[in-house]
Amino acid sequence: MKILVTSALPYANGPIHLGHLAGCYLPADIYFKFQKYLMKRDVIHICGTDEHGVPITIEAEKRGITPRELVDFYHKEIKETFDELGIEFTHFSGTARKIHYELAQNFFKKIYEKGYIERREEEALYCENCNKFLPDRYVEGICPYCKSPGARGDQCEACGRWLEPSMLLEPKCKICSSPPIRKKTFHFYFLLPKLEEKLYNWLKEKNYWKPNVLNYALSWIKEGLKPRSITRDLKWGVPVPLEEAKEKVLYVWFDAPIGYISITKEWAEKIGKESLWKEYWMDEDTKLVHFIGKDNIVFHAIIWPAMLMANGDYILPYNIPANEYLNMEGAKMSTSRGMAIWAKDYIKAYPPDYLRFGLSLILPETKDSEFSYNEWLQNVNNHLADNFGNLIQRVITFIHKNYGGRIPERIPPGELENNLISSMNKTVQKYTELMENFKFKDALRCLLSLSSDVNRYIDFAKPWEEIKRDNKKAGSILGYATGIINVLRVLF
Ligand SMILES: [Zn+2]
Ligand SMILES: [Zn+2]
Structure with missing residues (x-):
C-alpha cells in the first residue's frame, strides 16, 4: 500500500497565517511524518503554490508588477515559512509551470472528448474603459441576496453566498470603477449533473470520513448539482486547448487540483524516475489523502472527484480530513481582509516547535477553535x-x-x-x-x-x-x- 498525502495548494497572493497552519499544513505534516518515520510506509507529501486566478492578477496590477513576479515572490516566501516551521514535503512546486499546463490541458481535452464539457453562448460584464471582460473579483457591486455593498463577482463575503458577476446590483469595474456593459461571449461548462448519481454512490460509502465533511458534501448533492463554468476571459492562466478558445484560460479552480498530479509528476522527473508518479496516481492500491480547510470541502469532495471520474485515468480520494476554522477573537482569519496572525512573524519571536505544539493542542478538528x-x-x-x-x-x-x-x-x-x-x-x-x-x-x-x-x-x-x-x-x-x-x- 502507498499513501499519497496532499495539502491544499496555498494561494500565492499573501503569506501563511496561523489559520492555514492549523487548518491543513500542520495536520498534513504530522500525518505524513507519522506514516513515513513511525509506520515506515511508502508515503509522499505533495504541495505547491496555486498561482492563477483573479485575486493574483488584481493584486499584481495594484502593485504594478506582472502576475509572474507576484507569484514568484509569494512562492518563495511561503516555502521559506514552511521550511522554518519544519513542514516536510516530498515536493513543493507551483501551478504556473510548463509541466502543469500540459497536464491540465490534456486533462481538459480528455473530458471534453468524453462529452463532459459543453460550450455555451452567454453575455458577460465588460468594461469599455479597461477593454476587458470582468470575471470573478474584477467586478464588485451590491449583493442580490443580503444587499450588502462590496460584494464580489464570485462571492459575497457578508452572507457567504456564491455569486455570478451578472447577478450583482449596480456593478462596477474593480480597476476603474466604471459601470460595465453586457457583451456576448462564450464559455465552457463542466456538466456536473451527468456525474451526480455516480458521485452520490461514491460518497455514501464514505462512512469512515469525518461527519462534518461527509454531511456537507452530501447536502450539496441533495440540493442538485449545476453545470459549472470552467473557463475565463483572462490572459493569466492555463490556455484552453481548443482552437476556438485560444484567448481563454481555464478557471483557476479547474486547473489548481490538477496541480496535485503535475507536481507529483515533476517530482518523479526530478529524481530521475519519470514514470514513478503513475504508481501513486494510477494504482488502486494507493490511498489518496487530501488535507484541506473547510472552505475547500465542496471542491475536494464534489468537483474534484467529479473531474477525476470524468477523466477516468486516476484514482479517487480515499479520505479528505478537512479541518474547521481557527478563529481569532471570534472571526475567521482572512488574507483578503488582512485579518490574521502571520506565521513568519510568530517564528521570528518564538521557536517553531512552541508554535507547532501550541497549535497541535487546539487543532480545529471537529469544530472551530479559537487562538489566544x-x-x-x-x-x-x-x-x-x-x-x-x-x-x-x-x-x-x-x-x-x-x-x-x-x-x-x-x-x-x-x-x-x-x-x-x-x-x-x-x-x-x-x-x-x-x-x-x-x-x-x-x-x-x-x-x-x-x-x-x-x-x-x-x-x-x-x-x-x-x-x-x-x-x-x-x-x-x-x-x-x-x-x-x-x-x-x-x-x-
Ligand atoms: Zn450577500
Ligand atoms: Zn475598468
Whole structure:
C-alpha cells in the first residue's frame, strides 16, 4: 500500500497565517511524518503554490508588477515559512509551470472528448474603459441576496453566498470603477449533473470520513448539482486547448487540483524516475489523502472527484480530513481582509516547535477553535515545559550527578515498573489508532498523559532517597524513565 498525502495548494497572493497552519499544513505534516518515520510506509507529501486566478492578477496590477513576479515572490516566501516551521514535503512546486499546463490541458481535452464539457453562448460584464471582460473579483457591486455593498463577482463575503458577476446590483469595474456593459461571449461548462448519481454512490460509502465533511458534501448533492463554468476571459492562466478558445484560460479552480498530479509528476522527473508518479496516481492500491480547510470541502469532495471520474485515468480520494476554522477573537482569519496572525512573524519571536505544539493542542478538528496568545503561552509552559520538559530535565540532571552521565541498567520490574510499562503499551496502541484516524489533538494528549505517568512514577519511586540505600535500584528507576522518554521522543 502507498499513501499519497496532499495539502491544499496555498494561494500565492499573501503569506501563511496561523489559520492555514492549523487548518491543513500542520495536520498534513504530522500525518505524513507519522506514516513515513513511525509506520515506515511508502508515503509522499505533495504541495505547491496555486498561482492563477483573479485575486493574483488584481493584486499584481495594484502593485504594478506582472502576475509572474507576484507569484514568484509569494512562492518563495511561503516555502521559506514552511521550511522554518519544519513542514516536510516530498515536493513543493507551483501551478504556473510548463509541466502543469500540459497536464491540465490534456486533462481538459480528455473530458471534453468524453462529452463532459459543453460550450455555451452567454453575455458577460465588460468594461469599455479597461477593454476587458470582468470575471470573478474584477467586478464588485451590491449583493442580490443580503444587499450588502462590496460584494464580489464570485462571492459575497457578508452572507457567504456564491455569486455570478451578472447577478450583482449596480456593478462596477474593480480597476476603474466604471459601470460595465453586457457583451456576448462564450464559455465552457463542466456538466456536473451527468456525474451526480455516480458521485452520490461514491460518497455514501464514505462512512469512515469525518461527519462534518461527509454531511456537507452530501447536502450539496441533495440540493442538485449545476453545470459549472470552467473557463475565463483572462490572459493569466492555463490556455484552453481548443482552437476556438485560444484567448481563454481555464478557471483557476479547474486547473489548481490538477496541480496535485503535475507536481507529483515533476517530482518523479526530478529524481530521475519519470514514470514513478503513475504508481501513486494510477494504482488502486494507493490511498489518496487530501488535507484541506473547510472552505475547500465542496471542491475536494464534489468537483474534484467529479473531474477525476470524468477523466477516468486516476484514482479517487480515499479520505479528505478537512479541518474547521481557527478563529481569532471570534472571526475567521482572512488574507483578503488582512485579518490574521502571520506565521513568519510568530517564528521570528518564538521557536517553531512552541508554535507547532501550541497549535497541535487546539487543532480545529471537529469544530472551530479559537487562538489566544495567553492560552498558547500557558499550554507551552504547563504542558511542554512543566510536564515533558521537566521530566527530561530531572532525569538527565540526576543521571549526570550520580551516574557520570551513563544511563544506569534496569533491574527486573516491580509493581510500579509493571504499571508504567503497561501504561506505555496502552499509550502506544491508542496513539497509533488516533493518528491513523486523523485525531492528532487526542494523540498528543495521550503522549502528555504518559509523560505525566513517568513524572508520577519518579515521585513515588523517589530515586533520591533510594540511592542512599541501594545505588543499583535507584539507577534502575532512571533506566525505566529514560526508556520511556526515548519512546516519547520518537512519538512526539
Ligand atoms: Zn450577500
Ligand atoms: Zn475598468
